[in-house]
Amino acid sequence: xxxxxxxxxxxxxxxxxxxxxxxxxxxxxxxxxxxxxxxxxxxxxxxxxxxxxxxxxxxxxxxxxxxxxxxxxxxxxxxxxxxxxxxxxxxxxxxxxxxxxxxxxxxxxxxxxxxxxxxxxxxxxxxxxxxxxxxxxxxxxxxxxxxxxxxxxxxxxxxxxxxxxxxxxxxxxxxxxxxxxxxxxxxxxxxxxxxxxxxxxxxxxxxxxxxxxxxxxxxxxxxxxxxxxxxxxxxxxxxxxxxxxxxxxxxxxxxxxxxxxxxxxxxxxxxxxxxxxxxxxxxxxxxxxxxxxxxxxxxxxxxxxxxxxxxxxxxxxxxxxxxxxxx
Numbered sequence: 001x002x003x004x005x006x007x008x009x010x011x012x013x014x015x016x017x018x019x020x021x022x023x024x025x026x027x028x029x030x031x032x033x034x035x036x037x038x039x040x041x042x043x044x045x046x047x048x049x050x051x052x053x054x055x056x057x058x059x060x061x062x063x064x065x066x067x068x069x070x071x072x073x074x075x076x077x078x079x080x081x082x083x084x085x086x087x088x089x090x091x092x093x094x095x096x097x098x099x100x101x102x103x104x105x106x107x108x109x110x111x112x113x114x115x116x117x118x119x120x121x122x123x124x125x126x127x128x129x130x131x132x133x134x135x136x137x138x139x140x141x142x143x144x145x146x147x148x149x150x151x152x153x154x155x156x157x158x159x160x161x162x163x164x165x166x167x168x169x170x171x172x173x174x175x176x177x178x179x180x181x182x183x184x185x186x187x188x189x190x191x192x193x194x195x196x197x198x199x200x201x202x203x204x205x206x207x208x209x210x211x212x213x214x215x216x217x218x219x220x221x222x223x224x225x226x227x228x229x230x231x232x233x234x235x236x237x238x239x240x241x242x243x244x245x246x247x248x249x250x251x252x253x254x255x256x257x258x259x260x261x262x263x264x265x266x267x268x269x270x271x272x273x274x275x276x277x278x279x280x281x282x283x284x285x286x287x288x289x290x291x292x293x294x295x296x297x298x299x300x301x302x303x304x305x306x307x308x309x310x311x312x313x314x315x316x317x318x319x320x321x322x323x324x325x326x327x
Contacts (some may be wrong), residue, residue, distance in 0.1 A: 006284050010063075013291045017059040020299045031249050053189065060124035061188040061196065062294040062308075065249045068200045069305055070286020071207060071247050072245040073260020074267070074278060078214050079238045080137075083265070087246040088257030089192055090137075090260055091129045091155030094163075095243075096250035099162040119195050122246030128199025129155050130239050132156075183293050184253055184308040192252045199248035204283060205272055210238070218273070256309045258316020265323070321326035 001022075002179060018030050025033070025047060032043035033051040076085035076092070099121035108117045137151035213234050216224040221231050230235045249256070263286045264278065270278040293311040300306055 003281070003284070006281075007290055009292065010288045013295055014059060016049060016292065016299075017295045018055055021050070021055060022303060025050065028206055043084040057190045057193045058185050058188040058294070059291060061252055062185050062195050063191045063291045064193065064200050065185075065253045065256070065287075065295075066263075066290025067283045067287040068203065068249040069243040069256065069259040069290070070194070070263035070281040070282040071200075071203060071260075071279065072242045072249070073281045073286075074275075075207065075214070075238055075245075076260065077115070077264055078217055078275070079242065080134075080234060081220075083326075084261070084320070086258065086261035087126070087242065087249075087324060088255065089261065090322075092126045092133075092151035092210060092246045093244060093250050093255050094159040095129025095132075096122035096126040096157045096247045097255055098129075098163045099123065099247065100251055101166050103167050105181065119199055119248050119251040121247075122251040123199070123244050125159070126246040126250070127240060127243030128236075128242070129159055130243055131236050134235075145214045157195075165219070175286050176195070184205065184256070184297065184305075186305060196248045199244055203245040203248070204279075206237075206241050207275075207279050208290065210234070210241075211279060214238075214275040215273075254309065256290070256312050258312050258320065259290055262316050262319050263289060265319075 003252070020269055026205070026290055028228070029043070029047050030051060033047040035041035036048040037052060043101075058217060071089045073085070075088060076090060079085070080090070083102075087096075087318035095145075100118050102125070103118045108121070109224045133151045133155050136154065137147045213229055216229050217234065217238075219227075224231050241302040263282050267278045267281045267285060271281045290312070293315070294308045297306045297308040297311050
């Protein structure tokens with residue numbers, strides 16, 4: 001029952017997404033377009049292209065991105081032992097953004113035909129910032145809320161400023177980075193989906209095997225060490241996984257905030273804090289949340305697409321303020 005509503009919303013949002021967008025298609029048009037590749041119908045080529053080359057890969061990419069951000073937020077909150085930790089708030093997303101800008105600056109867009117290089121650059125940028133925040137925010141062996149937020153704000157400003165500087169250095173970089181940061185999933189295609197898919201699956205698989213150690217981390221370093229856990233190695237590995245997931249998400253969507261903050265808290269209220277249940281629930285719920293937000297972004301104003309980051313911010317900021325006042 002706990003998963004029923006989430007799966008129901010997933011099905012509804014996938015159905016909604018087939019109709020959302022600037023090109024109006026009727027129910028009959030969509031059904032025909034879906035059956036075209038299977039030989040069940042003979043739709044106009046334009047309708048089939050809209051569904052199979054644009055809307056379906058966009059929905060799948062949005063779902064994977066939301067799943068990655070939710071998992072990264074869940075792990076960040078356990079890693080930092082802080083309810084306000086989130087890839088966007090602590091600067092990890094800004095680091096991924098910096099990595100993407102570097103790939104544009106040196107015009108390294110593909111490692112091989114069809115395989116995007118930007119997710120790997122975003123991964124290293126996210127990794128760099130996460131380690132930096134860990135070092136700057138630590139105070140007496142702990143990560144207090146105030147120092148974590150200040151370290152995250154400092155990292156955000158610094159790496160966003162660096163990204164802006166490098167973007168200004170080259171007009172081509174500026175054009176690409178501005179378009180990439182504003183369009184969200186508007187440019188998503190099958191290349192985007194298949195570039196992100198293996199990174200997200202690797203991160204999810206790693207976290208499933210680490211669900212029990214993650215439960216021990218929440219007890220505190222001393223208790224975890226006393227139970228035989230190598231805390232240093234685990235935190236290093238978790239930092240790498242957070243960078244991997246955040247880099248994969250940011251490389252195809254730009255900076256999208258608050259998904260990683262909101263979803264883990266919803267999950268703890270519904271399935272509890274045990275990571276063997278929380279991680280799969282966060283994966284599914286994060287994908288559904290961002291898929292719905294993207295559908296809303298391209299439907300709320302006819303003929304115009306609102307940046308999906310605006311939708312997630314409008315949902316996430318009140319929740320963040322609520323958590324901040326509770327902490």
